[in-house]
Each structure stands twice: as C-alpha cells, then as structure tokens.
Amino acid sequence: MKLIFEKSVPxxxxxxxxxxxxxxxxxxxxxxxPLELPELCENDVSRHYTQLCQRVHxxxxxxxxxxxxxxxxxxxxxxxxxxxxxxxxxxxxAPADSVKGCREVCELAAKYLCEISGMDGMTxxxxxxxxxxxxxxxxxxxxxxxRGDKARTKIIVPDxxxxxxxxxxxxxxxxxxxxxxxxxxxxxxxxxxxxxxPDTAGLMLTNPNTVGIFDKNILEITRLxxxxxxxxxxxxxxxxxVMGHVRPGDMGxxxxxxxxxxxxxxxxxxxxPGAGAVGCKEFLKEFLPKSALxxxxxxxxxxxxxxxFLVVVRALAYLMTLGKEGVPExxxxxxxxxxxxxxxxxxxxxxxxxxxxxxEFVLDLSEFKKETGVSALDVAKSLIxxxxxxxxxxxxxxxxxxxxxxxxxxxxxxxxxxxxxIFRKLYDLAHTDPEYMHHAPHHAQIGRPDEVAAAxxxxxxxxKA
Amino acid sequence: MGSYVPGTAAERExxxxxxxxxxxxxxxxxxxxxxxxxxxxxxxSGMSELEVRSKMEALAAExxxxxxxxxxxxxxxxxxxxxxxxxxxxxEFLTAYTPYQAEMSQGILQSIFxxxxxxxxxxxxxxxxxxxxxxATAAAEAAAMCRDRKRSVTLISAAAHPxxxxxxxxxxYGANAELRIVPCKDGKTDLDxxxxxxxxxxxxxxxxxxxxxxxxxxxxxxxEAVHAAKAMFVLSCDPLSLAILPTPKEVGADxxxxxxxxxxxxxxxxxxxxxxxxxxxxxxxxLPGRIVGETHDDAGNKAYVLSLQAREQHIRREKASxxxxxxxxxxxxxxxxxxxxxxxxxxxxxxxxxxxxxHYLQAELCKLPGVELKYNxxxxxxxxxxxxxxxxxxxxxxxxxxxxxxxLGENEILWCATEKNTRAELDRAVSIVKEVLAK
Numbered sequence: 001m002k003l004i005f006e007k008s009v010p011x012x013x014x015x016x017x018x019x020x021x022x023x024x025x026x027x028x029x030x031x032x033x034p035l036e037l038p039e040l041c042e043n044d045v046s047r048h049y050t051q052l053c054q055r056v057h058x059x060x061x062x063x064x065x066x067x068x069x070x071x072x073x074x075x076x077x078x079x080x081x082x083x084x085x086x087x088x089x090x091x092x093x094a095p096a097d098s099v100k101g102c103r104e105v106c107e108l109a110a111k112y113l114c115e116i117s118g119m120d121g122m123t124x125x126x127x128x129x130x131x132x133x134x135x136x137x138x139x140x141x142x143x144x145x146x147r148g149d150k151a152r153t154k155i156i157v158p159d160x161x162x163x164x165x166x167x168x169x170x171x172x173x174x175x176x177x178x179x180x181x182x183x184x185x186x187x188x189x190x191x192x193x194x195x196x197x198p199d200t201a202g203l204m205l206t207n208p209n210t211v212g213i214f215d216k217n218i219l220e221i222t223r224l225x226x227x228x229x230x231x232x233x234x235x236x237x238x239x240x241x242v243m244g245h246v247r248p249g250d251m252g253x254x255x256x257x258x259x260x261x262x263x264x265x266x267x268x269x270x271x272x273p274g275a276g277a278v279g280c281k282e283f284l285k286e287f288l289p290k291s292a293l294x295x296x297x298x299x300x301x302x303x304x305x306x307x308x309f310l311v312v313v314r315a316l317a318y319l320m321t322l323g324k325e326g327v328p329e330x331x332x333x334x335x336x337x338x339x340x341x342x343x344x345x346x347x348x349x350x351x352x353x354x355x356x357x358x359x360e361f362v363l364d365l366s367e368f369k370k371e372t373g374v375s376a377l378d379v380a381k382s383l384i385x386x387x388x389x390x391x392x393x394x395x396x397x398x399x400x401x402x403x404x405x406x407x408x409x410x411x412x413x414x415x416x417x418x419x420x421x422i423f424r425k426l427y428d429l430a431h432t433d434p435e436y437m438h439h440a441p442h443h444a445q446i447g448r449p450d451e452v453a454a455a456x457x458x459x460x461x462x463x464k465a
Numbered sequence: 466m467g468s469y470v471p472g473t474a475a476e477r478e479x480x481x482x483x484x485x486x487x488x489x490x491x492x493x494x495x496x497x498x499x500x501x502x503x504x505x506x507x508x509x510s511g512m513s514e515l516e517v518r519s520k521m522e523a524l525a526a527e528x529x530x531x532x533x534x535x536x537x538x539x540x541x542x543x544x545x546x547x548x549x550x551x552x553x554x555x556x557e558f559l560t561a562y563t564p565y566q567a568e569m570s571q572g573i574l575q576s577i578f579x580x581x582x583x584x585x586x587x588x589x590x591x592x593x594x595x596x597x598x599x600x601a602t603a604a605a606e607a608a609a610m611c612r613d614r615k616r617s618v619t620l621i622s623a624a625a626h627p628x629x630x631x632x633x634x635x636x637x638y639g640a641n642a643e644l645r646i647v648p649c650k651d652g653k654t655d656l657d658x659x660x661x662x663x664x665x666x667x668x669x670x671x672x673x674x675x676x677x678x679x680x681x682x683x684x685x686x687x688x689e690a691v692h693a694a695k696a697m698f699v700l701s702c703d704p705l706s707l708a709i710l711p712t713p714k715e716v717g718a719d720x721x722x723x724x725x726x727x728x729x730x731x732x733x734x735x736x737x738x739x740x741x742x743x744x745x746x747x748x749x750x751x752l753p754g755r756i757v758g759e760t761h762d763d764a765g766n767k768a769y770v771l772s773l774q775a776r777e778q779h780i781r782r783e784k785a786s787x788x789x790x791x792x793x794x795x796x797x798x799x800x801x802x803x804x805x806x807x808x809x810x811x812x813x814x815x816x817x818x819x820x821x822x823x824h825y826l827q828a829e830l831c832k833l834p835g836v837e838l839k840y841n842x843x844x845x846x847x848x849x850x851x852x853x854x855x856x857x858x859x860x861x862x863x864x865x866x867x868x869x870x871x872x873l874g875e876n877e878i879l880w881c882a883t884e885k886n887t888r889a890e891l892d893r894a895v896s897i898v899k900e901v902l903a904k
Contacts, residue, residue, distance in 0.1 A: 001575065003582075005579070013808045013811060014546065014548075016546050016806075016811055017811070020817070020821055021888040022822055024821050025821045025824040025825075027710065028843050029710070031707065031708070031710055035587070035809040037805070037807075037808055048805075049552045052558075052576050053557040054557070056570060056572035057557070057569040058556055058558070060556040060557065069562055071562060072469070081518070081525075088731035088733045089528075090528050090732065091531070091534060091536055091732050091734075093538055093539075094531070094868055095859075098531075099528055101527030101528035102734045104527060111508075115507050116506060127602075127736065127792065128598065128789075128790070129791070131602075131789075138635065163777075164778050164790060167787070168788040169783065170784070170785070171636075171639050171787065171788050172639040173640055214496050216495055216496075216497060219497065219500070245493055246501055246502060247502065251500060261791075265469070268560065268561060268562045269558070269559060269561075269793075270558055270564060270570075270573040271562070271792065271794030272596075272737075272792040272795065273796055274791060291735075292627040292631035293539070299631075301601075301634075302635060303602050304599050304600060304601040304724070305539070305628065305736060306736070310736065316521075319508070320511070320520060321466075321468075322468065324506045324510055326467060327506060327508070329468060330470065333470045333472060336472075336489070339492065340483060343483060356484075356491075356492065356495065381568065384566065395779075409470050410470065413471075413480060439763070444569055446568055446766055447763040447764050447766070447768075448568070448763050449567045449761070449768040450761055451760065453760050453761065455758070455775065458773060459758055460578075460581055460749070460756055460757070460758050462578070
C-alpha cells in the first residue's frame with residue numbers, strides 16, 4: 001500500500017477555515033524551510049485511513065488472547081461518554097466552579113477503584129502502566145526521603161517480572177535486585193529473605209504473577225518486606241483475575257497502579273492512550289503527584305495537568321455498568337475462560353505449570369520444539385494465518401519457548417473452542433509439515449519482516465525520491 | 466446490572482464441569498481464605514447502558530463549556546476538522562494493541578511511520594519517535610537522553626510551562642540528577658544568566674518557544690550559547706506554530722519536544738494529549754519510546770516494524786533508555802491525520818490566523834484605558850496584560866460564556882487566541898472588558 005505522501009497532489013486541499021477577518025500580522029522571523037506535508041482532499045484522506053484500518057487486527061476483528069495485556073471487549077457506550085462535548089470541550093485551567101462534572105468523574109472513579117484495590121488515595125495523572133509504576137516507586141522514594149532514610153538504594157524485582165519493573169526502578173535511581181523464582185513460578189521465600197536488608201527500599205510484584213498463578217505466600221512476602229523496612233508496590237497488570245475477590249490492599253501492598261486500558265475496558269488504541277491510575281495507603285497520600293499550575297508547587301508531577309481524563313471517563317462508565325455484581329463476575333469469568341482454554345489446549349500443547357491458573361496461563365513449547373523443530377514463534381505466526389492474534393511470545397523469561405494466553409471474560413465458549421481447535425490443528429501440522437510453519441504466516445498482510453535489516457540500516461521516515 | 470460476559474448460566478456450568486469443578490469459588494482455591502472478600506464491594510449496583518448514558522450525560526452537563534475560549538497556557542482550543550474526529554473512532558484503530566505482531570498490524574505501523582515523517586517535515590529534524598505521554602514528559606525524557614556520566618545537570622528556563630518544569634524536576638529527582646532554573650528577564654530567558662550557568666557539568670538546556678508568557682525567545686542565540694558550552698539544546702515547541710515560525714533545526718536544536726494537543730486533539734480537561742520528540746540522526750539511538758522503521762519481508766515486500774528495540778525495557782530491562790512502552794499511539798495517529806487533512810497550506814493558514822487574531826485581541830485590549838501590555842517582545846499566540854479589576858473582568862466574561870485569559874501574578878492575565886475566534890467574538894470580549902473597566 002502506498003504511503004500518504006505518495007498520494008499527494010500539489011495544490012489539492014480541503015476547505016476548512018474561513019478567510020481571516022482581522023488584519024494579517026507579520027512575525028519578525030519566519031520559517032525558511034519549505035513545509036512538505038502531503039496535499040490531499042478529504043476523500044483521499046478518508047480512503048487512505050480506511051485502507052490502513054483494514055490492515056489492523058483489533059479486538060473487534062477476532063480473538064486476541066495476548067497474555068498480560070487483557071484484550072477484553074471495549075464497550076462503545078464508554079466511547080460515546082468520552083466524546084460528550086461537556087467533557088471534550090473543557091479547558092484544564094477553567095475555573096473550579098465550571099468543571100464540577102470533571103471533578104466528580106474523577107472522584108467517583110477514585111472511590112470505586114480505591115474500594116476495588118483496597119487503597120485510600122488515588123491519582124489519575126500517570127498516563128500508562130509504566131508511568132504508573134514510575135509514580136508508585138516515586139511514592140516509595142519520597143517516603144524514605146521524608147524519613148531521612150538515605151540508605152535504601154535497592155528495589156527487589158522477581159525474575160518473572162515485566163521489563164518495565166526493573167526499568168522503572170532504574171529510572172527512580174534504584175539498583176535492581178533480581179530475585180529468582182521458585183520452581184512453581186512463585187516468589188522463592190528464601191531468595192527473598194537473602195535479598196532483603198537495610199538497603200531495601202521496596203519490592204515490585206504482581207499477583208497473580210506473570211505465569212498466571214496466585215502466590216499463596218503473599219502475606220508472608222509483604223510481611224518480610226515491611227519487616228526489613230521496605231514498602232510493597234503492586235503492579236496491577238494482572239488485576240483482572242481478582243477484582244471483587246481479593247484486594248491488593250489486603251495482601252499487604254502499600255501502593256499500586258491499575259491499567260484502566262486493560263482491567264477497566266478502555267481501548268488500547270494501537271498503543272495508547274491508556275491510564276495508569278495509582279492508588280496508595282493513607283500514609284503515602286501526601287506524596288501523590290499534583291499539577292503545579294492547577295494545584296500549586298510542592299508535589300511531584302509526572303505529566304501536565306490532571307492526566308488522561310477522557311480515559312477515566314471511559315473507565316467510570318464501565319464501572320457504573322458492571323457495578324458491585326459485575327466487577328467480580330468479570331474476574332470470575334476471566335479465570336473460568338482461562339482454565340477452560342488451558343484444559344482444551346492441554347490435549348496438544350503443554351502448560352508450563354499444570355494446575356489451576358488465574359486469568360492467564362503459559363504454554364511451554366520447549367519439548368515440542370525438540371520433537372518437531374517448530375518454535376513458539378512459528379506457532380504464533382501460524383495463528384495469524386488462522387485469523388487469531390498470537391499470544392504473548394517468549395514471556396515471562398523464566399519459561400523457555402513460552403506462549404502466554406489470556407482469553408479475558410468477554411470471549412464466548414465457541415471462540416475458546418475454535419481457538420483450541422486451531423491449536424490442535426497446528427500441533428498436528430508441526431508433526432507433518434514443520435517446514436510450512438517455519439515460513440508462516442502465508443496469508444497475512446506481509447510475510448515475516450526482516451527486523452535485523454531494520455535495526456542495522458534504519459529507515460525511520462519517508463524521503464522524497 | 467450490565468455485563469459483557471457472553472456465557473449463559475448453563476454454559477458456565479458446563480465449562481466448570483469441563484475443568485473438573487463444581488462451583489465458581491473453586492477457581493480461587495489458591496487465595497488464602499482470610500484474604501477473600503466475604504462482602505460485596507461497596508460500590509453501586511450495575512446499570513443498563515441507557516442508565517449509564519443518562520448518568521454520564523448528567524455529569525458532562527455539570528461542566529460549563531464556553532462558547533469562546535481566550536485561555537491557553539498549555540491547552541489550545543484550535544479547530545478540529547470533522548474527519549479528524551471520525552477516523553480515530555474506527556474500531557480497528559481503537560481496539561488494537563501495540564503493533565508487536567507486524568504481520569497483522571501494518572496499518573498502525575504505517576500510520577506511525579507517516580506520523581514520524583510528518584513530524585520530521587514540520588520540525589526539520591531527522592528522526593521522530595512514535596510519541597510519548599505529553600509535552601511535559603517529552604521534555605523530561607529529553608533531559609534524560611542528554612545526560613551522561615560527565616554531564617548530569619539539566620537547565621530549564623523559568624519561562625517554560627510550570628507543569629513542564631515540575632515534571633522535569635520530578636524525573637530528575639527520580640534519577641538523582643540536578644535541575645537548575647535559568648531566570649527570566651522581561652518575560653524571556655535571561656541570556657546573560659544562562660551564560661554564567663553553563664558549567665561543564667551541564668548536559669542540556671531546555672527552552673520553550675514560544676514561552677509560557679507567549680513571548681518568542683531568541684532561540685538561535687540561546688542555542689549558540691548552549692553549543693559553545695558543549696551542552697545539548699532542547700527546544701520545546703508548539704508544533705502548529707512551526708508551520709510559520711523558524712524550525713527547531715533552523716535554530717540549532719539537538720532535540721525537539723512539544724505538546725501535540727494543538728494538532729487535532731480536544732482540550733478535554735488535560736488529556737489524552739501527545740508528547741512529540743524528534744532529534745538528529747546522531748542521537749537517534751538515544752531516543753526513548755517506540756520508533757517504526759521500514760524494512761522488507763521474506764518475499765522482499767515493503768514492511769514496517771517496531772525498530773531499534775535494543776533501547777527498550779522489554780529487551781534491556783534496567784538498562785533501558787526509559788521504562789516507557791505503550792503511550793499515546795492513537796493521539797499520534799490523530800495528529801498525523803490532522804496534518805494530512807490540513808495540508809501545508811491549511812497548517813500555515815491556521816498558524817497565521819492564530820497569530821493575527823492574537824495580535825488583534827492584544828491591540829484592541831491595549832486601546833482600553835488602564836490595560837497595559839506586560840512584555841513588549843514579539844509573540845505568537847499569547848500575551849500578558851496588566852489591568853485593574855481582574856477578578857471582575859474575568860467574571861463578566863464568564864457570565865457572557867467567554868473563558869477569559871489565565872490569571873497570573875498580581876493583576877496579570879495571560880490571554881490566548883486561536884484561528885477559531887472570530888473578530889465578532891473578540892470585539893465582544895473587548896467590549897465587556899471595556900464596560901467593566903469603565904464602571
């Protein structure tokens with residue numbers, strides 16, 4: 001498909017603005033370089049983007065069991081709510097009495113999310129999950145600093161963690177201590193004890209963890225960290241498993257981020273905008289970020305103004321729809337769907353941990369690869385030929401040849417049955433025609449791209465021939 | 466109550482049976498019993514879609530939407546063409562994840578590649594990333610990308626947006642790096658003060674153009690001073706203004722950052738917005754965030770992929786250039802769509818009209834007795850006046866459905882105009898100010 005620049009015709013345009021009704025003003029210094037943006041009429045633009053969107057697989061197109069990403073259905077009423085002019089047309093610095101609706105949206109969403117997470121305070125300033133992690137770890141840092149405790153220089157992260165956890169700790173000036181997982185994929189208590197000390201600032205953990213198992217020792221884990229003087233940060237990546245059943249606050253966590261774009265059904269937008277709401281216990285509330293311009297100086301601030309407000313609107317509409325009955329029901333069914341799909345796939349592929357899982361599970365294809373030569377990557381790419389988005393690949397790092405599946409609660413039994421059938425078909429194909437799978441996908445928009453060439457010789461913008 | 470779970474009671478029962486369970490609570494057998502909630506959540510019962518709609522409409526109705534907005538200060542009420550509202554709502558764009566699987570995400574990858582190209586065309590820089598969270602975090606990320614072992618101090622102009630300064634301060638606090646504020650003189654960055662602050666430990670200097678007070682800085686001279694001290698020059702720009710103002714490249718910026726909200730995104734009480742970051746080829750591998758690159762597939766067809774991933778957290782973990790991953794892709798798509806819809810002439814016209822309206826408003830306001838222009842330097846879209854009865858002026862405008870400028874220090878107002886404001890609207894605002902002052 002052509003780039004938009006290749007469709008440009010000099011002089012073509014849409015008529016959008018009236019003639020200027022005030023005198024022109026000549027600025028003293030102006031741009032000398034020509035401005036070479038594409039020139040198109042509105043229909044050209046419409047067709048171009050429609051063509052682009054036909055080359056995208058969204059949740060609306062089909063099954064999207066991308067583990068750890070919670071690709072649930074995004075309700076359209078939430079989109080309509082976020083598009084209301086009463087929300088989109090509000091200036092962030094408008095007087096307080098003119099923005100009562102915005103404030104109430106945030107207050108209600110904060111109240112409900114505090115109740116779900118077991119926290120006492122909430123900020124919506126962080127714009128994404130990783131941004132929420134950054135904010136959360138800065139709460140920990142401020143807490144120690146405020147006490148004059150300068151010796152705490154380390155953050156403990158399990159080796160099964162998302163890459164954002166260690167990257168966040170490093171951005172917050174901490175040394176990262178990676179703790180090996182126990183054979184069951186959970187925190188190794190002895191390894192944790194060995195890592196803890198007077199230099200421990202905190203622990204970053206998700207529960208259920210990244211292999212989809214609820215760590216039974218969680219109370220002991222958080223107790224040990226607190227005993228050492230550290231704080232516990234809950235990465236809300238996997239909250240969709242436990243809403244309304246168990247709360248991070250009751251597990252002993254001091255602060256938490258929640259991905260409104262996963263757990264609370266706001267759409268991922270091809271990579272944002274989401275929102276990484278950060279909650280904390282009472283004693284950390286004073287350290288929450290604020291906007292210097294909206295609320296004055298003296299607090300940390302992780303971005304301009306109050307955050308991705310329209311994402312909060314969507315999440316609130318979702319929470320209002322589900323309510324106290326629907327929130328735990330969503331989690332129950334996310335867990336039920338994952339266990340059902342795992343059970344169905346078990347006949348062909350092998351789960352890394354063969355036991356009841358939470359909202360997601362990991363397949364270990366290392367034996368299968370030895371047997372057939374077909375890798376997790378080959379299977380993932382073959383799923384594309386079957387109209388299904390592949391699971392998360394090669395994560396967590398503690399499982400080799402990993403495929404991580406998270407079906408979410410909004411998929412029907414037929415979809416899960418079909419997916420299991422596709423997996424079974426591919427399992428058979430790997431035994432009869434592995435070569436075919438090494439070259440998959442065969443029917444996608446493109447074949448496998450050469451990523452090495454892209455990195456070695458970067459072409460990162462279009463240049464006129 | 467509302468629910469998006471498709472399974473009927475009978476189906477759920479059969480599925481439970483298939484996994485060898487009888488009751489749903491068995492799914493949570495791993496959770497220690499003392500932690501399990503025994504009471505329902507203390508939130509309201511669920512509602513039907515129709516009820517949720519009315520509730521959300523009622524909340525939106527509690528806000529006041531001004532017919533005329535003369536306030537900017539980091540959020541600008543520009544005209545958004547209809548098509549720029551429609552296209553990002555296409556379900557595929559809306560509901561897809563980050564394009565990790567290039568074979569089924571070419572549309573999103575190409576849209577980002579096109580956005581990156583347009584940002585390069587607009588700024589004159591060589592390479593743009595796929596976006597970061599917003600303008601303030603773009604500045605903070607730029608400070609981080611310029612730091613190294615020998616040079617760890619960041620300087621930022623006191624005339625930058627207060628939220629940008631505070632965000633950069635926070636990111637520096639995280640990294641245990643120092644931030645120093647360069648003072649202002651007459652509403653602009655004080656070049657002499659800056660000269661004296663350019664010590665050998667300074668990694669970068671962040672300048673906002675136009676600055677928070679609307680003034681146009683002498684960016685070129687400041688850039689030369691920064692480079693003479695071997696530091697990096699970070700320029701935070703209003704991207705729409707670049708259609709007519711000298712580009713970051715023309716004034717010698719090493720890193721361009723900016724708030725992309727003015728490129729087709731609604732003001733929406735502060736977000737979602739768009740952080741723009743672009744730099745020179747030399748610094749490409751230091752850029753944080755996603756970058757889309759062109760390559761080919763195994764049959765030689767053109768293909769787009771997330772590239773240069775060796776910089777990123779999922780590969781590098783604690784050694785990554787930033788922890789950023791998903792951020793504002795759909796906003797970047799919207800900005801690209803806006804630029805394509807406006808075209809080069811439309812962008813220039815919007816910027817020209819913006820500056821013309823702002824200057825008209827300024828001239829008319831300053832004709833009123835008692836109203837004075839605070840800073841006399843050239844400006845683009847915003848300016849500060851000193852006037853008596855500030856509170857009454859803003860109240861009277863408010864009552865007429867006009868959001869007046871932002872109150873700053875004593876008796877000061879930071880005004881803003883865009884191409885959306887008609888002459889009649891501006892005249893009306895000025896006559897209201899006149900009336901209040903005449904009382």
